[in-house]
Amino acid sequence: MKISKEARHIARSLYRDSLTDGRLDESKVRTIASGLTAAKPRELIAILKTYERLVRLEIERNTARVESAVALDGAMQQQITAQLQQIYRRPIAAEFGVNPELIGGVRVRVGSDVWDGSVAHRLRELGAAL
Amino acid sequence: MANILQEIEQQIAGAKRGVAKQNVGVVREIGDGVAKIEGLTDAMLNEMIDFGNDIYGIALNLEETEVGAIILGEYTHIKEGMECRTTGRLLSVPVGMGLLGRVVNSIGMPLDGKGPVKSDTLYPVEKIAPGIIKRRSVSQPVQTGIMAVDAMIPIGRGQRELIIGDRSTGKTTIGIDTIINQARMNRAAEQAGDKSYRPLYCIYVAIGQKQSNIVRVTNVLEEHGAMPYTIVLAASAADTATNQYLAPFAGAAMGEWFMDNGMDALIIFDDLSKHAVAYRQVSLVLRRPSGREAYPGDVFYLHSRLLERAARLSEKAGNGSLTALPIIETQLGDVSAYIPTNVISITDGQIYLETDLFYQGIRPAISVGLSVSRVGSAAQVKAMKQVAGRIKGDLAQFRELAAFAQFGSDLDAKTQAQLERGKRIVEVFKQPQYNPVPIEVQVGLLWAVQNGFFDDVAVDKLKDCQAQMSDYLTSRKPELMTKILKEKALSDALVAELKAAVTEFKQTYR
Ligand SMILES: Nc1ncnc2c1ncn2[C@@H]1O[C@H](COP(=O)(O)OP(=O)(O)OP(=O)(O)O)[C@@H](O)[C@H]1O
Ligand SMILES: [Mg+2]
Numbered sequence: 266m267k268i269s270k271e272a273r274h275i276a277r278s279l280y281r282d283s284l285t286d287g288r289l290d291e292s293k294v295r296t297i298a299s300g301l302t303a304a305k306p307r308e309l310i311a312i313l314k315t316y317e318r319l320v321r322l323e324i325e326r327n328t329a330r331v332e333s334a335v336a337l338d339g340a341m342q343q344q345i346t347a348q349l350q351q352i353y354r355r356p357i358a359a360e361f362g363v364n365p366e367l368i369g370g371v372r373v374r375v376g377s378d379v380w381d382g383s384v385a386h387r388l389r390e391l392g393a394a395l
Numbered sequence: 396m397a398n399i400l401q402e403i404e405q406q407i408a409g410a411k412r413g414v415a416k417q418n419v420g421v422v423r424e425i426g427d428g429v430a431k432i433e434g435l436t437d438a439m440l441n442e443m444i445d446f447g448n449d450i451y452g453i454a455l456n457l458e459e460t461e462v463g464a465i466i467l468g469e470y471t472h473i474k475e476g477m478e479c480r481t482t483g484r485l486l487s488v489p490v491g492m493g494l495l496g497r498v499v500n501s502i503g504m505p506l507d508g509k510g511p512v513k514s515d516t517l518y519p520v521e522k523i524a525p526g527i528i529k530r531r532s533v534s535q536p537v538q539t540g541i542m543a544v545d546a547m548i549p550i551g552r553g554q555r556e557l558i559i560g561d562r563s564t565g566k567t568t569i570g571i572d573t574i575i576n577q578a579r580m581n582r583a584a585e586q587a588g589d590k591s592y593r594p595l596y597c598i599y600v601a602i603g604q605k606q607s608n609i610v611r612v613t614n615v616l617e618e619h620g621a622m623p624y625t626i627v628l629a630a631s632a633a634d635t636a637t638n639q640y641l642a643p644f645a646g647a648a649m650g651e652w653f654m655d656n657g658m659d660a661l662i663i664f665d666d667l668s669k670h671a672v673a674y675r676q677v678s679l680v681l682r683r684p685s686g687r688e689a690y691p692g693d694v695f696y697l698h699s700r701l702l703e704r705a706a707r708l709s710e711k712a713g714n715g716s717l718t719a720l721p722i723i724e725t726q727l728g729d730v731s732a733y734i735p736t737n738v739i740s741i742t743d744g745q746i747y748l749e750t751d752l753f754y755q756g757i758r759p760a761i762s763v764g765l766s767v768s769r770v771g772s773a774a775q776v777k778a779m780k781q782v783a784g785r786i787k788g789d790l791a792q793f794r795e796l797a798a799f800a801q802f803g804s805d806l807d808a809k810t811q812a813q814l815e816r817g818k819r820i821v822e823v824f825k826q827p828q829y830n831p832v833p834i835e836v837q838v839g840l841l842w843a844v845q846n847g848f849f850d851d852v853a854v855d856k857l858k859d860c861q862a863q864m865s866d867y868l869t870s871r872k873p874e875l876m877t878k879i880l881k882e883k884a885l886s887d888a889l890v891a892e893l894k895a896a897v898t899e900f901k902q903t904y905r
Contacts, residue, residue: 322460379418379419382414
């Protein structure tokens with residue numbers, strides 16, 4: 266979908282208004298989204314979509330999706346969360362999930378950064394190198 | 396067998412090491428060879444993006460939330476939602492001696508079915524041109540073997556000389572003739588064991604041309620024994636706009652390798668008009684704003700950064716050089732269109748080809764009045780300067796007189812003589828394609844014209860007389876020719892010898 270410059274501009278400034286101390290403020294996001302829908306500006310859908318995308322990317326930036334072949338115990342989870350905090354120097358919310366396709370090991374994704382320590386990934390690399 | 400085991404062990408050792416951070420993104424949109432990718436926050440400009448399955452792209456647009464990447468090769472395998480990752484590498488092509496004699500594409504993969512390209516060095520396709528400190532001014536000639544060029548528009552190693560003209564005016568032929576002449580001279584020096592001669596290697600970059608044209612050029616080079624000193628890089632009209640856009644940069648990287656290693660190379664971009672069109676297409680699908688003639692605003696920068704890579708390096712930087720002969724096709728001789736004016740302003744002169752001359756049978760159809768070489772005369776061989784110094788002026792004067800003489804007014808004897816001389820000069824400069832003339836023979840012929848030895852030969856017999864004189868000089872007076880070539884200047888003694896030879900020839904010629 267082609268989004269006009271103006272719509273993009275509006276979405277971006279609304280996004281900036283959704284931050285408190287540089288962090289996404291959930292209540293502000295809610296107010297802005299419902300206010301926008303009620304006001305029905307031109308290109309409402311385009312603005313909403315762009316706004317949604319900016320919010321989603323920001324959430325992804327502050328969320329770690331941790332996948333492992335088998336469920337991790339509490340101590341392990343805590344260790345990973347602490348490590349992520351150290352790397353990013355900002356609060357990172359961790360979501361844990363199980364993905365048997367990894368065979369073994371852990372894969373962590375924060376925004377567009379990925380640490381892939383899974384066995385599946387290493388096998389793939391080995392295969393590509395040979 | 397042991398090698399393979401070692402390799403596997405290395406791989407295992409690598410795999411055991413810590414987990415490296417990767418930067419990934421998700422394809423949101425794909426079409427026309429361009430992918431819009433969300434994520435890839437660490438991507439650098441011009442970095443290679445890995446889409447898996449040996450498909451790569453290059454990050455060209457870095458935006459707030461997206462990266463626009465052009466895809467190399469088959470983009471139909473890329474789907475929306477696919478994951479891709481940064482590689483930390485810039486697009487590189489294989490370089491080195493192993494590419495000589497090969498026909499390759501924009502990423503250096505062979506197109507000639509002669510097996511893999513032998514190379515152990517990669518050069519990035521985009522590279523910053525050598526700075527001022529590393530450069531020196533042009534001082535060694537590129538002998539094109541085309542008399543009109545070597546005599547009146549001399550080109551030096553490291554120069555950028557534009558070849559410009561309408562369609563089918565012999566632009567490509569000038570480039571091909573130059574390559575053939577280099578092969579001739581390289582081979583002659585090799586056979587004579589002449590270590591002081593610096594061979595000139597050639598790279599012919601075909602951009603957006605018909606496949607049949609490229610095949611024709613390659614065959615001509617093959618037939619004339621030029622391929623061993625030449626690399627052909629082809630991105631035909633059937634290739635993607637991306638590959639056409641990259642082709643001249645990849646060629647420049649291959650040329651830079653010769654320059655960096657203290658050697659001389661010459662690169663022909665055939666042609667930059669089609670390159671600009673390919674770049675316009677890439678930019679449009681990347682949704683970059685467009686300007687004059689719908690070209691993106693940075694098309695000037697595109698060509699200037701490409702041509703800036705041609706240079707003559709200083710002694711300290713290895714003394715290598717890269718000469719560039721870009722080609723531009725004009726529409727109805729209009730040099731004031733956007734791309735022609737751009738490239739004219741970037742180069743050190745131009746060889747201007749005219750349709751009218753071409754159809755009058757004056758081939759190569761070089762317009763002497765509009766062609767210049769701004770730096771090449773510093774590199775011109777002294778002997779050539781001695782015989783050709785006045786010729787450009789004489790020709791220009793002849794054109795004026797000829798226009799004047801059309802009015803049928805009575806002409807005095809002096810004007811008449813000038814006209815007759817002019818006609819003969821024009822005739823001497825006519826030259827069939829793929830027939831480079833060695834510089835020493837050029838000197839002999841031009842000396843003969845300047846000293847009136849052709850004045851009593853009828854204009855329509857002149858080509859025949861010239862051919863026989865060339866033969867005579869090369870086969871009967873080889874020592875004299877070698878002396879001119881070696882001494883590079885016409886001393887009084889050499890002039891006397893040349894005079895004797897030409898007089899002797901004239902007595903036998905009838
Ligand atoms: N010096 C020459 N003597 C005779 N014929 C020539 C000469 N130079 C070129 N030609 C002929 O003129 C034709 C056009 O030449 P060429 O392909 O070099 O032109 P071009 O300007 O590159 O054309 P295009 O616009 O198709 O790229 C060819 O058929 C070629 O054989
Ligand atoms: Mg051509």
